[in-house]
Amino acid sequence: MYSKELLKGTISAIVLNLLSEQERMYGYEISMKVKELSQGKILLKDGSLYPALQKMTSDGLVTFKEEVVGGRVRKYYSLTRQGLKEKSVYVEELRDFMKTLNSIVFPEISTKSL
Amino acid sequence: MTLAENEIDRIRFELERSGVTISTLKDDLLDHLCCVIESRMVTGDSFDHSLLKAIRDFAPGGLADIEKETLFLLNYKLILMKKMTFLSGSIFAILTSSGFFLKALHWSLGDTFLTIGIVGFLLLFVPFALYQYIRSHETMMTAERVRFLLGVGSAIFIGIGFVLKINHLAGANLAIVMGGISLSFGFIPALFFGLYKKALG
DSSP: OOOHHHHTTTHHHHHHHHHHHSSOEEHHHHHHHHHHHTTTSOOOOTTOHHHHHHHHHHTTSEEEEEEEETTEEEEEEEEOHHHHHHHHHHHHHHHHHHHHHHHHHOHHHHHHHO | OOOOHHHHHHHHHHHHHTTOOOHHHHHHHHHHHHHHHHHHHHTTOOHHHHHHHHHHHHOTTOTHHHHHHHHHHHTHHHHHHHHHHHHHHHHHHHHHHHHHHHHHTTOTTHHHHHHHHHHHIIIIIHHHHHHHHHHHTTTOOHHHHHHHHHHHHHHHHHHHHHHHHHTTOTTHHHHHHHHHHHIIIIIHHHHHHHHHHHHHO
16 A cells, blocks of 8 residues: 555546546545555545545536435535646646656666656 | 434534534545445444444544645645745844834944835735735725725835835835825724724624
């Protein structure tokens, strides 16, 4: 499992990317999907997912619709038009960051991949 | 497997007891914990144990930490601006008061300290403080808004006039006169009228 510090800053890109592939998702569904795709290596614990969702909602990147499911309110998140645009920026920035990180920490890998 | 109403109420109670107050966040956390508990109970775990385990796994530092993190993310810029406001305010106030004493004692650097202090106060502290005040008083009445702007305007004119005066530059008297008029016939009457109305109310 990756540390919280490593995941910080990547959650928004992960969520935006997932929401661009699915029409709408609720919080628990997002965390389960991330766990599944990462083969259990990324667990969105420590409450990192929900603060990020609140921030993305406040920034207008995602919006939500409330539905009552099983006696409680469930919020289904979806991308806004702005979120769809920003998604590419976030993902591109993350790709560039990973490339830079590779060249610093694992120069042998980046040389091979070139 | 769906949780009973009293079990959902119990989780809601735990959230409220932990200090989660933002309602939209509370809805998210409630649904998340319900989902986790339901999936655990399917495997035969009891509700109480599932609840305990779900909270411990989800928020080892306590559920209130999630709210703190949310508030930090939502108000990051405001927190940064508040830090800048108090930092710039204290630095320039210290410079101004030091400059005042140096000048009173006819020691060197008095004029420089006063100039930097006042200009910095007017250019950095006042805009930051003004922005925050207006943001936190969005429902401010028009009369209050006018009084506030008159006070800030007077302080800016007098400050500029004072800086021009100590540096023997042109326009000092004009700025001081304008600030004086705005202070004496605008801000002070508006302030006392407001206080009078408040006392009556």
